[in-house]
Amino acid sequence: MPGFRIVDDLTSDVMFEAYGENLGQVFENAAKAMFSIICKLEKVSGKKSLEVEVRGKSREELMINWLQELIGLVDTEGMFFSRFEIPEIDEGHLVAKIHGEEITPEKGETVVKAVTYYKFKFEKTPKGYVVRVSLDI
Secondary structure: OOOEEEEEEEOOOEEEEEEEOHHHHHHHHHHHHHHHHEEOOHOOOOEEEEEEEOOOOHHHHHHHHHHHHHHHHHHOOOOEEEEEEEEEEEEEEEEEEEEEOOHHHEOOOOOOOEEEEEEEEEEOOOOOEEEEEEEEO
16 A cells, blocks of 8 residues: 555645554655655655654644645755655654755656645544645645
8 A cells, every 4th residue: 555645636735645554654654745746756866864853732733843844944955855764753743864855847846835734634543544634835
């Protein structure tokens, strides 16, 4: 089973669902899903890496903050990211190592402005976790 799927391609928003057997995996897959919209994920190498620390008051807020932080790093670092490792995570805090390369126009896809709460859902299932996220594009 793939780690994510694009649910709805709206005019001003794109929605995806990401899946994971544990919290770390659902956060990694959500980041991959978002970057599959931002860039040609399979063409982005992981030759540069950054460490990121994100906090939230709940796992829902942590997810929104995580994705928002990654969107910000596209601008501030001028990078696309393709690989995400989360060695440390709980309901309100994560530490991640993210891998990518400098932005090149031929690898770009869609500019994502923000994560929205539109139809946002984060639930624990018998198989792990499912998150639905809508992005403002």
